[in-house]
Each structure stands twice: as structure tokens, then as C-alpha cells.
Amino acid sequence: MDIFATDSTGKKYNIEIQRANKEAGAKRARYNSSLIDANILSVGYDADELTETYVIFITENDVFGKNKLIYHIDRYIKETEELFHDGSHIIYVNATYNDDSALGKLMHDFKCSNPDDMNYQILAKTARYYKEDKEGISAMCKAVEDLVEDLITDEKKRMALRLLEKQIASIEEIAECADLPIEVVENLVLEKNSSK
Known part of the structure; x- marks a missing residue:
């Protein structure tokens, strides 16, 4: 984070x-x-x-x-x-x-998996929301899905850039191999050329 x-x-x-x-x-x-x-x-x-x-x-x-x-x-x-x-x-x-200072208690709460064992109620309430409330669980699942999708897209872009570097395939072929829209690969080409 x-x-x-x-x-x-x-x-x-x-x-x-x-x-x-x-x-x-x-x-x-x-x-x-x-x-x-x-x-x-x-x-x-x-x-x-x-x-x-x-x-x-x-x-x-x-x-x-x-x-x-x-x-x-x-x-x-x-x-x-x-x-x-x-x-x-x-x-x-x-x-x-671990100590009884405010910061020590906060670090305890950061590591704590059970909201009932937390020192600070605002963190406990938030943890309960994301762990126990249907709406919170749904929001957390969506956030994780979005993160995974972003990571996958970033990896696809890295693969497309490696293929562009090697100049062994057309933009269309690279888009197909990397499972990316052609527009995304074309933008990668523009970014690559503008950084030269």
C-alpha cells in the first residue's frame, strides 16, 4: 500500500x-x-x-x-x-x-487479523466491514480483482514491449500474442518512439 x-x-x-x-x-x-x-x-x-x-x-x-x-x-x-x-x-x-505506546498499539492492530483484538475501534470497524459485511467483502473482492487485472495487463504490456524491441512481428501479431487491443500496442509504440 x-x-x-x-x-x-x-x-x-x-x-x-x-x-x-x-x-x-x-x-x-x-x-x-x-x-x-x-x-x-x-x-x-x-x-x-x-x-x-x-x-x-x-x-x-x-x-x-x-x-x-x-x-x-x-x-x-x-x-x-x-x-x-x-x-x-x-x-x-x-x-x-510491541509496546503500550500509541504507535506500538497501532502496529499491533496492523498485524491483527481479528477485529475484536484490536486497540483502535476505527480500525476494528473498518476491518469488520471488509471481513464480515457483504458490501465490504464485495468491495474488497472487486479491489483485488482490479489489482490482479492491472498486474496482468502490465505483464502483457511488458511482453509486447519485448516483442517490439526484437522487431520480429507486426503490431497486429504482437497484439494477438500479448492478448492486448491493437490500440494499446500502438500507444506503446508511440511512447517508445517519443522516449528516444
């Missing part, structure tokens, strides 16, 4: 739940942070207009292995050990850590 949000003060947040440690590595955090910055400013604007940003990884495992609930990463000046204050923040939340 990825969330991109802006709060009432204009701060930007990229929040991701990561199950695999490699997907929550330092370079991934840096990459996400750079994407936020690259998309905040329009051409011609001053870099001083950059707002404060947060990349937050909620990780299934303790990525750093230091048995902390939360890890804050900010840049600092080595020689003076003072914060650099560039407005860029990276936070890791360790979902394996």
Missing part, C-alpha cells in the same frame, strides 16, 4: 508498507524522497520553495535490527553533528515491536 498525502501545512508524505527488507532499503528511501522533490516544484521555481517531506516505511521486520519501534533519519553535518535542516525526513516504523 502506497499513500501520498499533503497535510494542512503543505508538508508532503509518502507512506509505504513494506513486507520485504530489500524493498525498504536506504536507496529506496532516497529514491522516494527525490521523487517527491522532483514533483513538488514546477520549472522556474526556486528550490527554497521546497516544502518539508517525509518518506515513511512501515516495515514487517526490524530492518535495522536494533529493536526500536521507530527510526528517524535526517541529514546532519558530520563535523559539527548539527542537523542540516533541508526539510527531508525518512522514518521507519518497525511493525514487529
Whole structure:
């Protein structure tokens, strides 16, 4: 799950739940942070207009292995050990850590499969809706079906692009082999040619 949000003060947040440690590595955090910055400013604007940003990884495992609930990463000046204050923040939340703090209880609820065992009623209510209510179950099934369809379509497009790269078949043949509409393959050709 990825969330991109802006709060009432204009701060930007990229929040991701990561199950695999490699997907929550330092370079991934840096990459996400750079994407936020690259998309905040329009051409011609001053870099001083950059707002404060947060990349937050909620990780299934303790990525750093230091048995902390939360890890804050900010840049600092080595020689003076003072914060650099560039407005860029990276936070890791360790979902394996259990304590009675508000965040510890929230991590418990994230891992909890039984809504009756959750600390926060708003999460319990939502979990019950998607697990027990017919309308909620239907909505969840539809969301999963849409996700699967998107993944399948993305894979078909990757296959079509590989065939286009090899230049061994016509657009019509590629569309047939990849089980894609001809218009989609034609758009892939246009995108490929415009990126050159």
C-alpha cells in the first residue's frame, strides 16, 4: 500500500508498507524522497520553495535490527553533528515491536487479523466491514480483482514491449500474442518512439 498525502501545512508524505527488507532499503528511501522533490516544484521555481517531506516505511521486520519501534533519519553535518535542516525526513516504523505506546498499539492492530483484538475501534470497524459485511467483502473482492487485472495487463504490456524491441512481428501479431487491443500496442509504440 502506497499513500501520498499533503497535510494542512503543505508538508508532503509518502507512506509505504513494506513486507520485504530489500524493498525498504536506504536507496529506496532516497529514491522516494527525490521523487517527491522532483514533483513538488514546477520549472522556474526556486528550490527554497521546497516544502518539508517525509518518506515513511512501515516495515514487517526490524530492518535495522536494533529493536526500536521507530527510526528517524535526517541529514546532519558530520563535523559539527548539527542537523542540516533541508526539510527531508525518512522514518521507519518497525511493525514487529510491541509496546503500550500509541504507535506500538497501532502496529499491533496492523498485524491483527481479528477485529475484536484490536486497540483502535476505527480500525476494528473498518476491518469488520471488509471481513464480515457483504458490501465490504464485495468491495474488497472487486479491489483485488482490479489489482490482479492491472498486474496482468502490465505483464502483457511488458511482453509486447519485448516483442517490439526484437522487431520480429507486426503490431497486429504482437497484439494477438500479448492478448492486448491493437490500440494499446500502438500507444506503446508511440511512447517508445517519443522516449528516444
